[in-house]
Amino acid sequence: MLLPCPMLLLLTALLWIQLPLTRAGxxxxxxxxxxxxxxxxxxxxxxxxxxxxxxxxxxxxxxxxxxxxxxxxxxxxxxxxxxxxxxxxxxxxxxxxxxxxxxxxxxxxxxxxxxxxxxxxxxxxxxxxxxxxxxxxxxxxxxxxxxxxxxxxxxxxxxxxxxxxxxxxxxxxxxxxxxxxxxxxxxxxxxxxxxxxxxxxxxxxxxxxxxxxxxxxxxxxxxxxxxxxxxxxxxxxxxxxxxxxxxxxxxxxxxxxxxxxxxxxxxxxxxxxxxxxxxxxxxxQCKPSKPLPADLERFVQSSGEHGIVVMSLGTLLGSLGPEISEIVASAFARLPQKVVWRNLGPKPSTLGKNTLIVDWLPQNDLLGHPKTKAFITHGGTNGIYEAIYHGVPVLGIPLIFDQFDNMIRLEARGVAKVLEVTSLDVDSLTQALTDILDEKKPYREKMRKMSQLHHDTPLxxxxxxxxxxxxxxxxxxxxxxxxxxxxLSWYEYHNVDVLALLLGVVMALCLLSYMTCRALIKLLLKKAKVKQQ
Incomplete structure (x- = not known):
């Protein structure tokens, strides 16, 4: 039994859509x-x-x-x-x-x-x-x-x-x-x-x-x-x-x-x-956020209208050491926000009741949560792009390698503040967080705009x-x-050989012109001397 022409075309189109454009490699x-x-x-x-x-x-x-x-x-x-x-x-x-x-x-x-x-x-x-x-x-x-x-x-x-x-x-x-x-x-x-x-x-x-x-x-x-x-x-x-x-x-x-x-x-x-x-x-690597585990969701919801701050130092660097961790914990304790902090070191003695310390956290899902107000990061590329994807302003504490340059780029866009870890104290960290969290300051608005630009692509x-x-x-x-x-060799890439040839030609022409002028002057002087005699 032959299918009607429109039905045949539809079936062909569906089969074509299902066929992969490339063989499995x-x-x-x-x-x-x-x-x-x-x-x-x-x-x-x-x-x-x-x-x-x-x-x-x-x-x-x-x-x-x-x-x-x-x-x-x-x-x-x-x-x-x-x-x-x-x-x-x-x-x-x-x-x-x-x-x-x-x-x-x-x-x-x-x-x-x-x-x-x-x-x-x-x-x-x-x-x-x-x-x-x-x-x-x-x-x-x-x-x-x-x-x-x-x-x-x-x-x-x-x-x-x-x-x-x-x-x-x-x-x-x-x-x-x-x-x-x-x-x-x-x-x-x-x-x-x-x-x-x-x-x-x-x-x-x-x-x-x-x-x-x-x-x-x-x-x-x-x-x-x-x-x-x-x-x-x-x-x-x-x-x-x-x-x-x-x-x-x-x-x-x-x-x-x-x-x-x-x-x-x-x-x-x-x-x-x-x-x-x-x-x-x-x-x-970025993707829409998924629901949080039930216990973590309860903690996030308990933040009320103030929302939460997320802190993570990436895969390799789980802790800043006891001395700096005490400073961080003290600053967090001053905030009205709740804090979810991935910290693998000893529990700081100054830890406030508003701070939850975890060994691991679903970073992308937390950054995509509507109650997340700020992200504290060392400046690793993965975390930065997740923050951009979800439109969360950043407080950077760069530690090694390219993290400093990454944070300079965010700071130049007006979506982040950067602190030097060696001069970190409770007051400076608290003030930086307060600035980032302040809705009257442009950090969140600029990051949302940056996120819109990031998402606005054909693919x-x-x-x-x-x-x-x-x-x-x-x-x-x-x-x-x-x-x-x-x-190409270095001299070919920079056209050194071509420039050397052109310079040689120019110098040869200059030398030839000089010698010709000199010969003409001598000839004219000689003729003038003969006439005088």
Whole structure:
């Protein structure tokens, strides 16, 4: 029996809607542990839901990446020790040392000591990353297994270079889940980045720079270059020289990626030049809030018209230490609001009845609750985007790494206040919270506007990310979007050879003109002398 034409068209349309635009791909994933894993895992769950087959490379000492889970198959690499960046206990001691050093703020010696602490930590972490990928590549049976799996692409976080090296060795199209690379902001490696208006990591300046700001920006750019050339590149070079190409380095391998899924939204980031193979997905991990657990909901509702304040320091940094925690607890006790505080340290003696301390909290769900009035954070990217998504103003207490620069960006937008942890006291913290919570001040209104801009996009950030990942699978890479600038030598990139030629031509013409004029003058003088005689 033949279906009527309209019914046939409708059935065809429904079948077409149900058909996936991309075949299920085989994706090799080489993540970075810690907080970076949390947002990578969100992408992996979405890819699994859409039918893609995932294999995740993890170390045997991993703290956060589980070996067994329904949405991927793991490949565990035996290593001797974990990177300190993956160890919450080490990071707590690292934070304490950094706070002690920063108490001497303004001293050149304290600045040098602070930079050295950070460089030593990165040195150890990059060494662990290089050794892990060396272990993989020296295992011939494992390499044959990886090559035989016929993966469609490698998805990695280039904050550390192990995944980049493996992807290049296997000859796979590479997609980065990225904001930072081995020596700073990923943009600097692929797009023009004038230091006159583009802040570099650690500079703590905005895109509106005074002469002093530009000097500071240049200094921190130089520190990044030092880390890159003296610390990072040598650690990976032995592996790259042995297994890939002695003339390559980790920086040039990073520049050769097919696609950069940048964890940035220009509602938050300062405007800057970019490239066609950079796709922006800032806030991709954000989602509508879900109902709170019953006991937590009761506590939140008990706040009445005053609402609540939420405080969390992220995955690795669960506590500020007893001394600073006492200050925080005292300030909270002065507020009419209720407070939900994730704190893994000892219970402060000054804790007020309005404050609930928890080991874990549903951060996104709390930030999306209508009674939440403010968010106190260390300035991690995940928490910042959740605050933007839900329109909650922020009080920042940055502690390490990029957290200072993140908070500078929010402060420049007028949606946050920033406090220095080393000079924190009860009065300054109470006053800052009072300002943030004051409805007559513009923090909440500006954050709501920022949230509206963030939401006003044709596609959700996650849908954008998945589309481009599947685009790479469909087309086996995206070489047509990739700039060739990274293959140029420094003198070619800056046209030094062309300028030298042009300068040589001009100098030759000037010299020829000088010699011609000199010869003409001599000839005229000689003729004049003959006439006089």
């Amino acid at each position: 085989r994706i090799l994933v080489y993540p970075v542990d810690g907080s970076h894993w949390l947002n990578m895992n969100i992408v992996l769950k979405e890819l699994h839901q859409r039918g893609h087959e995932l294999t995740v490379v993890r170390s045997s000492t991993s703290w956060y990446i589980p070996e067994k889970t329904p949405h991927y198959t793991s490949l565990t690499v035996p290593v001797n020790h974990a990177s300190h960046l993956e160890n919450p206990e080490f990071m707590a001691s690292f934070l304490k040392r950094n706070i002690d050093i920063r108490r001497g703020e303004g001293s050149i010696l304290s600045f040098i000591a602070y930079q050295q602490e950070t460089i030593n930590l990165l040195l150890e972490a990059h060494r662990a990353s290089a050794e892990m990928v060396r272990t993989i590549l020296e295992d011939k049976r494992l390499v044959r297994k990886l090559k035989g799996a016929k993966y469609d692409l490698l998805l990695t976080d280039p904050g550390f270079g192990g995944g980049v090296v493996l992807g290049k060795y296997l000859g796979l199209p590479m997609v980065f889940n990225v904001r930072w690379i081995t020596n700073g902001d990923g943009h600097f490696s692929i797009a023009p980045s004038p230091l006159s208006y583009i802040p570099t990591i650690g500079s703590q300046v905005t895109d509106k720079m005074t002469f002093k700001n530009r000097l500071k920006n240049l200094l921190h750019y130089g520190i990044g270059q030092y880390i890159d050339h003296i610390t990072t590149r040598p650690l990976y070079q032995d592996v790259i020289s042995k297994f890939i190409d002695p003339d390559s380095n980790i920086y040039s391998l990073i520049q050769g990626a097919d696609l950069w899924l940048m964890r940035v939204d220009f509602v938050f980031e300062f405007p800057r030049p970019t490239m066609p193979n950079v796709v922006y997905m800032g806030g991709f 959700k950030p996650m849908d954008t990310a998945i589309f481009w990942l599947e685009y790479i699978i469909r087309h086996k890479g995206a070489a047509h979007l990739r700039t060739k600038s990274y293959k």
